[in-house]
Amino acid sequence: MIAELGQYALILGLVMATFLAIIPMYGASTGNVFWMSFAKPLAKSLFLFLLISMLCLVYAFATDDFSVEYVAGNSNSALPIYFKLSAVWGGHEGSLLLWVFILTCWIFAVAVKSDGLPLDISARVLSVLGMVAVGFASFTLITSSPFERLLINTPVEGADLNPLLQDIGLIIHPPLLYMGYVGFSVAFAFAIAALLSGKLDVAWSRWTRPWTNVSWAFLTIGITLGSWWAYYELGWGGWWFWDPVENASFMPWLAGTALVHSLAVTEKRGLFKSWTLLLAIFTFSLSLLGTFLVRSGVLTSVHSFAADPERGLYILVLLAITVGGSMLLYAIRAYDMKSESDFELCSRETLLLINNLVLVTICAMILIGTLYPLLIDAMGAGKISVGPPYFNALFVPFSLILCFFMAIGVSLRWKKSSVSALVKQLLPSLIISVILGVVAAYLYNEQMTLKATIALVLSFWVLISLGLDVYSKVKNSSVKILAVKKMPISYWSMQLAHLGVVVSLVGVALVATYSQERDIRMQVGDSIEMEGYRFEFKGVEKRQGPNYTSDTGTLVVYKGDNFFAKMHPEKRFYPARGTVMTEADIDAGAFLDIFVALGEPLADGAWAVRLQYKPFIRWIWLGGLMMMFAGLLSAFDKRYKRRDKQRSTSTPVASLA
Amino acid sequence: MRRILLFVPFIFCIVLGVLFVKGLSLDPTELPSAKIGKNFPSFELPSVRDADKVYTQTDMQGAVRLVNVWATWCPTCKQEHSYLNKLATTQGVEIIGINYKDDRAKAKQWLKRYHDPYIFNIYDEKGGLGLDLGVYGAPETYIVDKQGVIQYRHVGEVNATVWADLKVKMQALGWSAK
Numbered sequence: 001m002i003a004e005l006g007q008y009a010l011i012l013g014l015v016m017a018t019f020l021a022i023i024p025m026y027g028a029s030t031g032n033v034f035w036m037s038f039a040k041p042l043a044k045s046l047f048l049f050l051l052i053s054m055l056c057l058v059y060a061f062a063t064d065d066f067s068v069e070y071v072a073g074n075s076n077s078a079l080p081i082y083f084k085l086s087a088v089w090g091g092h093e094g095s096l097l098l099w100v101f102i103l104t105c106w107i108f109a110v111a112v113k114s115d116g117l118p119l120d121i122s123a124r125v126l127s128v129l130g131m132v133a134v135g136f137a138s139f140t141l142i143t144s145s146p147f148e149r150l151l152i153n154t155p156v157e158g159a160d161l162n163p164l165l166q167d168i169g170l171i172i173h174p175p176l177l178y179m180g181y182v183g184f185s186v187a188f189a190f191a192i193a194a195l196l197s198g199k200l201d202v203a204w205s206r207w208t209r210p211w212t213n214v215s216w217a218f219l220t221i222g223i224t225l226g227s228w229w230a231y232y233e234l235g236w237g238g239w240w241f242w243d244p245v246e247n248a249s250f251m252p253w254l255a256g257t258a259l260v261h262s263l264a265v266t267e268k269r270g271l272f273k274s275w276t277l278l279l280a281i282f283t284f285s286l287s288l289l290g291t292f293l294v295r296s297g298v299l300t301s302v303h304s305f306a307a308d309p310e311r312g313l314y315i316l317v318l319l320a321i322t323v324g325g326s327m328l329l330y331a332i333r334a335y336d337m338k339s340e341s342d343f344e345l346c347s348r349e350t351l352l353l354i355n356n357l358v359l360v361t362i363c364a365m366i367l368i369g370t371l372y373p374l375l376i377d378a379m380g381a382g383k384i385s386v387g388p389p390y391f392n393a394l395f396v397p398f399s400l401i402l403c404f405f406m407a408i409g410v411s412l413r414w415k416k417s418s419v420s421a422l423v424k425q426l427l428p429s430l431i432i433s434v435i436l437g438v439v440a441a442y443l444y445n446e447q448m449t450l451k452a453t454i455a456l457v458l459s460f461w462v463l464i465s466l467g468l469d470v471y472s473k474v475k476n477s478s479v480k481i482l483a484v485k486k487m488p489i490s491y492w493s494m495q496l497a498h499l500g501v502v503v504s505l506v507g508v509a510l511v512a513t514y515s516q517e518r519d520i521r522m523q524v525g526d527s528i529e530m531e532g533y534r535f536e537f538k539g540v541e542k543r544q545g546p547n548y549t550s551d552t553g554t555l556v557v558y559k560g561d562n563f564f565a566k567m568h569p570e571k572r573f574y575p576a577r578g579t580v581m582t583e584a585d586i587d588a589g590a591f592l593d594i595f596v597a598l599g600e601p602l603a604d605g606a607w608a609v610r611l612q613y614k615p616f617i618r619w620i621w622l623g624g625l626m627m628m629f630a631g632l633l634s635a636f637d638k639r640y641k642r643r644d645k646q647r648s649t650s651t652p653v654a655s656l657a
Numbered sequence: 658m659r660r661i662l663l664f665v666p667f668i669f670c671i672v673l674g675v676l677f678v679k680g681l682s683l684d685p686t687e688l689p690s691a692k693i694g695k696n697f698p699s700f701e702l703p704s705v706r707d708a709d710k711v712y713t714q715t716d717m718q719g720a721v722r723l724v725n726v727w728a729t730w731c732p733t734c735k736q737e738h739s740y741l742n743k744l745a746t747t748q749g750v751e752i753i754g755i756n757y758k759d760d761r762a763k764a765k766q767w768l769k770r771y772h773d774p775y776i777f778n779i780y781d782e783k784g785g786l787g788l789d790l791g792v793y794g795a796p797e798t799y800i801v802d803k804q805g806v807i808q809y810r811h812v813g814e815v816n817a818t819v820w821a822d823l824k825v826k827m828q829a830l831g832w833s834a835k
Contacts, residue, residue, distance in 0.1 A: 241732065243732060274663070278666060281666075282666075285670075292677070316674070316677050316678065319674070319677075320670075320674050323670050324667070324670050324671065324674065327666045327667035327669075327670045328667050330663065330666060330667070331663045331664040331666070331667045332663075334663050335659065335660055335663060371673075371676070374676065374677075375676060387728075387730035387731060388730060389730060519766055519769060519770045599770055600770075600771075600772060608769070608770060610770070
């Protein structure tokens with residue numbers, strides 16, 4: 001009964017989305033205020049129905065309703081309640097419903113927050129979002145409804161959630177990632193609205209920026225969590241695999257990062273307008289492409305759930321309409337978007353342009369690497385997989401170039417900077433950074449590598465440039481503390497985000513260079529030394545978990561002669577699916593992770609044990625966290641708020657209708 | 658000029674779209690090979706475990722076997738590896754490994770870590786043998802008969818479904834499970 005209610009609510013949601021896609025858009029194109037004013041109520045009711053639908057599915061999971069096929073396939077009565085709830089998005093159908101639900105959350109947020117917007121813009125924006133909702137809600141309903149019943153031969157027990165997904169990381173990772181993916185639909189809708197109306201002014205960029213920053217922040221934390229999850233749950237100790245699914249989330253992030261920067265130029269200087277629009281469309285298109293790649297099974301990946309050509313075709317048609325349509329619109333309308341000012345070669349604009357070019361190049365190169373196997377296949381030449389060597393070979397130099405220009409970019413002024421002043425400021429800091437970087441690299445490990453040293457030098461350089469920029473902003477005021485306090489939030493969030501990049505860069509450079517790993521055979525009482533740590537194997541015992549049995553190993557770790565940690569890596573067997581999972585034990589620290597995983601049992605009670613030494617790995621995710629906070633923080637900048645107040649007191653057109 | 662440039666993204670999308678439509682209609686694992694029905698290409702390559710031990714095409718003769726092309730940089734290879742282990746231990750399938758464009762130390766470590774289902778492993782560091790075989794990427798699996806003639810080629814992961822198919826083909830060549 002509840003499942004049918006969920007299905008029914010989803011259908012009603014689709015109906016609301018269809019109305020939303022048509023009525024306000026028609027009103028905006030004919031200038032009819034009455035029709036336009038339907039946008040907000042329709043948007044809110046769309047959200048309401050999807051909320052009901054989502055809650056129904058949650059209820060089905062919570063009550064172990066195995067007559068619902070999706071619940072039977074992804075849950076089990078022995079699962080703890082929090083995993084039952086996260087199993088809602090453990091499979092294809094539920095993930096899609098979550099996708100649509102999150103889309104309606106964004107639509108709802110836009111509807112609530114858009115009181116200050118001119119009515120025709122908000123009507124168009126909501127209507128475009130409605131179109132996206134129509135596409136995905138109908139996709140869910142037609143090809144992959146999670147509410148299908150198994151009324152004949154109803155199973156008494158569920159097939160259990162994929163053990164890989166039985167983890168705290170997986171409870172929160174997909175919703176956050178989707179918040180990011182789907183959030184870019186708002187920037188996309190704003191871009192389409194601007195193209196349709198032919199208006200792209202400062203107000204437009206001010207409106208688009210906070211939405212973009214917030215979705216970017218969600219995507220950042222989503223990717224960060226994904227990487228962290230892969231690190232501790234997959235049991236290989238890797239934190240990034242250049243897997244097609246990871247790439248699918250990384251590409252919109254890169255395009256989104258470019259968009260965040262290009263929007264800044266558009267807002268402050270009225271430049272790069274058509275470029276910003278193109279990036280907004282691209283970013284969302286890449287999010288859709290990601291959904292397509294993951295859901296269609298076009299590319300094989302460790303993450304892919306179900307490969308189903310029919311679903312693939314449906315998403316492809318959706319992609320074709322959304323991306324093809326908006327690109328066509330762009331081709332026709334973007335010509336009218338003229339820049340309002342000029343800039344000199346030595347200016348922040350130029351550096352932001354370089355930033356955009358580098359980011360888009362990285363994005364294109366990942367796109368090529370991800371799609372190359374498909375291209376080869378389509379040309380009838382077979383199936384291949386492009387390995388990490390390709391991605392690393394290109395990504396590492398490009399990201400270092402990006403950081404190089406970041407150090408210069410943050411030191412520059414808008415419009416025009418004096419070259420000699422720039423050199424005077426940057427050259428000493430570069431020399432100091434080279435010294436600091438080389439010394440730090442040497443002190444950390446006497447076997448220096450070129451890449452790690454360059455990364456450290458650049459990190460210092462960016463750090464000094466960021467510091468100097470703050471100093472240059474306050475040096476002329478008499479009370480420096482006051483000057484610091486006066487700086488807008490958006491400035492501090494920018495500093496924080498760039499600092500986050502530095503922190504991540506340090507982490508990546510050090511962990512990639514100085515990680516150690518050993519795979520060894522250990523018998524009870526055996527011990528081994530690695531990087532000054534001694535690991536003693538105490539044996540393995542059987543334990544019983546809620547829905548699994550486990551071989552739990554015990555290792556005692558000594559640092560020098562002192563006790564350091566007692567670690568319990570596990571090998572778990574999940575009988576419902578017959579799968580074995582490796583649960584690594586990680587002793588996490590700010591500067592060092594010790595990672596222990598159990599391999600296979602060997603003869604004579606010995607075990608294969610994998611030991612890893614991972615310096616600074618936490619920094620990668622710490623940087624991600626900092627970038628996320630920066631993105632969220634920037635949305636609270638005063639200039640967005642002030643405008644809200646002004647507009648809402650000055651009688652919005654909507655209330656007249 | 659700018660007008661025309663603005664159409665570039667649109668055209669780019671169309672091209673990608675055509676690519677995806679083709680991609681969807683392809684079965685990612687089906688692939689004919691020009692080498693089917695021909696002798697295993699001649700080669701002289703060292704073993705993964707022992708650089709002094711050299712294998713040649715004559716080592717491919719003598720039984721109906723699987724030849725599996727793999728590498729440590731290939732995630733799908735990791736995925737299929739446990740299934741290969743199972744085939745080797747429970748069904749007695751003889752599998753010859755070709756370690757393709759890989760690093761010897763890593764390959765050895767891999768075999769130690771995930772068990773070794775292969776009767777022996779050929780170290781094709783430069784990918785020369787792979788080129789002669791027409792390998793596009795890892796993993797690929799071939800059926801080779803008693804005379805060392807390539808009889809079938811499968812591209813992609815070996816799993817239960819694929820094995821059901823391979824098994825029939827191997828049995829037709831005179832192979833039987835342990």
